[in-house]
Amino acid sequence: MSAFHDQSAQGPSASGGGARFMTLDDIAESQTLHTNMRSTYSAKWEPWEAFRELVQNWRDGIIKSFNLDETKFRVEREEKLDGSTINILYKASSASDFWPLPECLGYIRFVAEDATAGGAVEIVNRRATIQPFHFDLGGTTKSDDKSLAGEHGDGLKVALLVLLRKPQGYALVVELQRMSSRQIESNLRKANANCDKGLVPFAPMPYEDVAFGIGSSDSDDIRPSLFRVSRVAFDGWTKVALFLHGPQSGGQITVSEGDLITDSAFRGNIYLKGLLLKTSKKGDLRDEDSASITGKPLKFGYNFANGATNRDRQSLATAGEEGVAIRSIWNQVLFLKPDMAKELHDMLNSKFPLYADVAWSTQHPLPLNIKNILGRYLFTAPHDRRWYYTASEESQNRRLLKMIQGLGREGFHLENTYWRLLSDNGLVRTAAEEQQRRFLQVVCASTGGIDPVAMYLINENKVRVHVGWLTAESAANELGFPVDFPTTDLIWNTAKCLIRDIIEQVPDIKFGPDARFPYTAGRSQKQVKNIEKNLLEQRIMDHTCLKKHLRLSICEAQLVVSWVCDAAWNHAEDICVQVHGQSHRGDFKDTLISGDAYGRGRLCQTTGTCQTLLVRYGQQSCAFAGLKEGQEYFAMIFHPSRRNSFVVFSDTTFKIPHSAPNPTPPSSPAKKRNAFVLGDELENLDIMQPRKWHDGENDEGVKAVIGIPTDKPTATLSRKRQRTSK
Structure with missing residues (x-):
């Protein structure tokens, strides 16, 4: 079933002075080995996982036996049909030309006389030996060799157990060095016959090669109750290794850190050194059983060139190691194929699902190569007019899209985690930060292509506002108000809108604690900036x-x-x-x-x-x-x-009106002087004495009697002339 590299006759600890391990030389004819494993050990393992362990040992054994560079390990597939007999052969070889090596270094063969009846699988290694101590738990010499996939030392034992126990119950034969002369002669005869027919590339030598048989009936004590291997099962088993069953041409991108597998048939699979660790169960991504240790779905398949597995051999040891391995592959893939930046961008900007392919992005900074290539994708044509923002930024600034238009860009939404990653690596900034940058650089913004009602700073003291804000009709249209909206309210809303935008453009560093203003104490620059917006709104409302x-x-x-x-x-x-x-x-x-x-x-x-x-x-x-x-x-x-x-x-x-003149009272008509002239005294007239009575007459001829008090001398009375009576 699998083949293993050479071991010393005394076991791995012989040279170290420890306890001596049993070797084949210690066995005269036969020996029962106890593995101390219960039959239920690794109960979840399936036959394909057992086959993977045997293929892993087959690969490692060939690399070790022939001192190969692991990158030179090659496998070719052949299939022959002789009547009803099916013969499928996988031959291992080396791509190295530095020294002569056998044409075939080992093979895996499936043979079935009738496809419906099932057949047997042979796994043969050249120049390999299995010693008894290899069946002990932890018995391995591969843990320090980074070119080999095995490391835990119990894969062979678990694989044999899984294949033998129910419900599988496969027949199992292992051919080692300790065989009788008759057995060696019989095996050589059969092997040479198969080799002559072209069914196998070479005849295994029992005294120097190792062969495993699954479902084989060559053993004398084979029990009829043990199963043979069906063609369907074997084809499924070969998918455990990319070098046995790999993607179609162009379905993977190979770099020194491993392979990025783009073939959809292999999506979600994770491999280590070409050997399958786990497959993702396809279906709705909500319910997908991911091969990633993170539990998140994978958009691509990955073959890691380096790494250590957990004991179940289903993933790398930790999620961190998996993330670093995936990041390393992407770092080299982007250098080789920069157009793959779109795929990386799409995964980073995905809200659902959150891909395991980019789980590393939340824990590690972008490698310089990824940063540069991703930056070129984001900021060069046809994406050079984009301005990247998040939903959080938009919710905090209702005029964000207008600000972006004022920058001469078109808004493009990014998920928060992706935007933060780009921001942490200096690739993006908020629209407000960009306005502040232009503010500090005193750069006059171009008016070409700007929203007709955009407003932006041109230096530290002046603000440029489009004239559209100065008419009621265009301002109402910009704010979404009806044309007949009350003028006072329209002015207030317009002023508030412009003032808030102005403050947004002022750098945060201009705000902060100030002893003159108690409300700034203990607050951040951003908080003080928001307070200033509120205060200005109140001032506008009061005004x-x-x-x-x-x-x-x-x-x-x-x-x-x-x-x-x-x-x-x-x-x-x-x-x-x-x-x-x-x-x-x-x-x-x-x-x-x-x-x-x-x-x-x-x-x-x-x-x-x-x-x-x-x-x-x-x-x-x-x-x-x-x-x-x-x-x-x-x-x-x-x-x-x-x-x-x-x-x-x-x-x-x-x-101020002119004062009216004060009204003058109407003038009284001048009274004509109409005095009476005193005449002669009337001596016989006595009207309540004492008076002197005289007659009198005025100029108009009116006659009258005039009484003069006797206490006033008549000499003092004015008169015109003394008249005498006629």
Whole structure:
């Protein structure tokens, strides 16, 4: 069944001074060997796994016996049909031309006289010997030889046990050196006959070669109850080794670290030195029983040139070793075939399934070669306009895709783990980080191909905003609002959107703890940056509220400024309210609107036409008297104790009307002087004395009686002339 390399007559420990092992020379005729293994040992092993162990020993024996470079080990397959007899032959040879070697170094043969009845398998090694101690558990000399696949020392024993026990129950024959002359002669005769017929490449020599037979009936004590090997079973067994049953031409990429197997028939299989460790049970990837020790599905098959297996021989010793082995193969495959970078990219960017092929990526940095070739795939045509981002980044920044368009790129989604791998290796950065990089380099972004409403920084002090943001219709369209959306609310949302984008473009290093601002204490740069966004949004909302409710009116010859608004200012704090003549201080308004107000101050020095009042914010109004008649005024309010206070202007100006002149009372018509002239005294008229009574007459001829008190001398009375009675 399998063949083994030469062993010394005294066993492996003879030279070391240890206990002496039994050899063939110690056996006179026959000997029963006890392996100390129960029949249920390795109960899960199947016949193909037992056959794998025998093929492994066959390969290792040939390499050891002929001192071959393992890469020069070759196997050829031949199949002959003689009547109903089937003869399938696998011949081992060497690709080396440095020294002469036999044409065939060993062979595996399946022969069946009738395909339906089953047949026998022969495994023959040249120049090999099996010693009795090889049947002890751990009995091996291969553990220190890295060119050989075996290492644990119990594969042969387990293989024999599996083949013999139920339900398999195969007949088993091992031909060693200790045979009688009659047996040797008989075997040589049969071997020479088969060789003459071309059924075998050489006749095994019993005194120097080793042969195993499975299902053979050549033994005199063969029991009829033991099974022979069917053709179907043998064909399945040969799949345990790539050198017996490998992929179609072009179905694998061979490098010094092993093979990447692309043939779909071998997908999910893992091999070590060409020998199958485990197959993945094909089906739905959700339920696939993976050959990988990670339990994750494999997209490709792998043949590792180096490595150590676990004791069950189903995988490499650890998941870490498996990952390193797969990574090493990919590192060389990409160098040989750079177009395979697409396959690696697809696996790294897969959310389901998570492939075992790239499980190493979460534990190890990218080798330089993989980094360079993967980078060329990701960033050269036809992918040179891509900008890679993750779902996490998009969820944290709702305007991410607009930012990417502003960078002149097209967004391409990557899974978080893949993006982190690329980021850790310096291949990608976030869109915000790219904007910051351009910000620090003071690079003016090109406008070609940019979204018509994109906004981006051009240096540390100025922001370039597309004019589309300055019209209500285009701004509403960009924000998704209806055209008839309230103007004030549209302005607030537009300003908030632009301000947040501006802050996003400012490098994180510009933010951080600052003793002047208590809210920054103990927070990271990113946290402070987010707080600044929130504070600015609140400021914009306060500004919009005050702007909307700032009113001018006239009351009792005074200009009244009112602000009925619940902004976030303290009602007990003083605010500055100013009124300015439009014709004299329109430039002052333009200066404050442009933003360059800190250096020049907010206080107007013009007298006569401008006035300033400090009032409590909670007062909600104030009045200005003595303003110039006929002059248009605008109002502004701000918080004087806050250097970074925003300034709110009234939307309209208000003209002080001319005062009307004070109404003069209507003039009374001048009374004509119509005095009576005193005439003669009337002596006989006594109307309640004491008075002197005179007659009188005015210019109009009206006559009257005039009484003059007697206490006033008549000499003092004015009269025009003394009249005498007629």
